[in-house]
Amino acid sequence: MNVTRGFDGRPRVQNTGLPPGQYDAGDDWPVLSAEVTPDLSPADWTFRVDGLVEQPRTWDWDEAHTLPASAYEGDIHCVTSWSKFGVRFAGVSLDAFLAVVRPHGSATHAVAYSHTGYTTNLPLADLTGGRAWIAWEYDGKPLPTEHGGPARLLVPHLYFWKSAKWVAGLTLLDHDEPGFWEQNGYHARGNPWEEQRYSGD
Amino acid sequence: MTETFAPVTRFAVPGRIAVSSRAAAEWQTATLTEVRRETPYAATFRFAVPAWQGHLPGQHLMLRLTAEDGYTAQRHYSIASPPEDSGHIELTLDHVEGGEVSGWFHSVARPGDEVEVRGPLSGFFAWPGDRPALLIGAGSGVVPLMSMVRHHRARGLSVPLRLLVSARSPEELIYAREFGAETTPVFTRSAPQGVPVGRMAAAHVAPLLAAQPEGGWEAYVCGSNAFAEHASRLLVQAGQPVDRIRIERFG
Ligand SMILES: Cc1cc2nc3c(=O)[nH]c(=O)nc-3n(C[C@H](O)[C@H](O)[C@H](O)COP(=O)(O)OP(=O)(O)OC[C@H]3O[C@@H](n4cnc5c(N)ncnc54)[C@H](O)[C@@H]3O)c2cc1C
Numbered sequence: 001m002n003v004t005r006g007f008d009g010r011p012r013v014q015n016t017g018l019p020p021g022q023y024d025a026g027d028d029w030p031v032l033s034a035e036v037t038p039d040l041s042p043a044d045w046t047f048r049v050d051g052l053v054e055q056p057r058t059w060d061w062d063e064a065h066t067l068p069a070s071a072y073e074g075d076i077h078c079v080t081s082w083s084k085f086g087v088r089f090a091g092v093s094l095d096a097f098l099a100v101v102r103p104h105g106s107a108t109h110a111v112a113y114s115h116t117g118y119t120t121n122l123p124l125a126d127l128t129g130g131r132a133w134i135a136w137e138y139d140g141k142p143l144p145t146e147h148g149g150p151a152r153l154l155v156p157h158l159y160f161w162k163s164a165k166w167v168a169g170l171t172l173l174d175h176d177e178p179g180f181w182e183q184n185g186y187h188a189r190g191n192p193w194e195e196q197r198y199s200g201d
Numbered sequence: 202m203t204e205t206f207a208p209v210t211r212f213a214v215p216g217r218i219a220v221s222s223r224a225a226a227e228w229q230t231a232t233l234t235e236v237r238r239e240t241p242y243a244a245t246f247r248f249a250v251p252a253w254q255g256h257l258p259g260q261h262l263m264l265r266l267t268a269e270d271g272y273t274a275q276r277h278y279s280i281a282s283p284p285e286d287s288g289h290i291e292l293t294l295d296h297v298e299g300g301e302v303s304g305w306f307h308s309v310a311r312p313g314d315e316v317e318v319r320g321p322l323s324g325f326f327a328w329p330g331d332r333p334a335l336l337i338g339a340g341s342g343v344v345p346l347m348s349m350v351r352h353h354r355a356r357g358l359s360v361p362l363r364l365l366v367s368a369r370s371p372e373e374l375i376y377a378r379e380f381g382a383e384t385t386p387v388f389t390r391s392a393p394q395g396v397p398v399g400r401m402a403a404a405h406v407a408p409l410l411a412a413q414p415e416g417g418w419e420a421y422v423c424g425s426n427a428f429a430e431h432a433s434r435l436l437v438q439a440g441q442p443v444d445r446i447r448i449e450r451f452g
Contacts, residue, residue, distance in 0.1 A: 001267060001271060002230060002267055002315060002317055003267050003269055004266040004268070004305070004315070005309075005314050006305070006309040006310075006314075007268050007274075007305050007309065008268055008269075009266070009268045009272045009273075010274075012270075012272060021273060021275055023274065023301075028452075030426065031450055031452070032426075033450065034325055034326070034448050034449070034450075035443070035446070036433045036434075036443050036446050036448065037430060080276075080277055080452065081275050081277075117444075146426065146430065180325075181323075184323050184324050184325050185225050185322060185323060185324065197263075198225035198322065199225070200225060
């Protein structure tokens, strides 16, 4: 351990919800996207699931809203070290979309892509079983554009770069294919509890 | 698959360089060798990092401080120094009110102190010195852009490079003494006699886009999220292609 002379840090909080190396950002919600925030209205938004599925399909805003509503209330963790507690998102569970397209048994991974061209890769197992959503509401209001509105992917158990803003679709694959940050040195899976920030972690 | 997806707005992928995962995975000791005041709120911290593998202008690193009981605080910082400065790196930190890490640097740190760094990180905002670069920053957002300006000078590069930098006042303009003809400062609160005061506007960006170098500009925007939103919108409105805009937001 390399102790920094004279560094005490903030008063310690016993917070079992805080993954290693993270701090509580409180009310702040930093924005870290690397691209120009798109001008995307709900009427222009679509979400497609294709690749290794029985029935590829594209939903528009209204069609997606006919699926059963589902909410997430809990924590989110950004690779830049902030975490945010007790956030509330609402939208539709990804399971509901996947039930319609029916993934092939051979599908093991997915690439999520955005209306901006941003991409991120995930194991399919991280997107199923009630652990991932398409979210369009934050704290009871429409999701703000700079946070990915009209709709973003939400995979709160992984670092937040996996939760693609302005989500446009998922392509199911039988192998892992690195996305934008993953090609820029970030970890393939990004589990905050194992501190998988960069490839090699 | 019957349709292929074409994004509405495109994005400047891929990154400019491949990133070393070995460098990113290893914590290294960085020894503070010098502190230079830049403005009343910002100072530059120079470190010796003997095994530093080198970086490209625009890249950042992760820095970690450790307390006696093992508690750690880690933050990202852009690298201010150019790659030519081998074995050393410089960071420029704003003193954030109540800030855990920047507070330690501005109130406690002195030469000889050791911290830990890992990096360089991310190839997306890197500038290898190849394409004409249009740099737009505000406040400490000028830090990674200064690494590009310094690299351009150190190598005597002829590729066009322009810097548009916003600060509250001349006293708060980081690196003020180092800027040359490539730089246009914009002051938002107070300015020297005869220089207008105001937010960065279309009128600042338009002349740069009107005088496009061959192949067009690669634009690099850095600063707070609010500034990045504002500046990137100005660029898009002035006709800069969305897929030639790279943004580094400090959060
Ligand atoms: C890619 C990247 C590059 C960056 N490059 C630079 C750079 O070159 N130069 C630079 O100066 N900055 C840079 N930053 C910002 C930097 O990472 C830090 O966010 C900044 O230095 C503030 O950190 P801090 O520990 O001093 O403040 P923090 O302790 O993180 O506090 C930030 C603010 O939140 C408040 N706060 C947060 N948590 C608490 C809490 N638990 N209790 C009370 N108050 C709290 C603080 O009072 C303060 O106002 C960069 C960020 C990124 C993402």
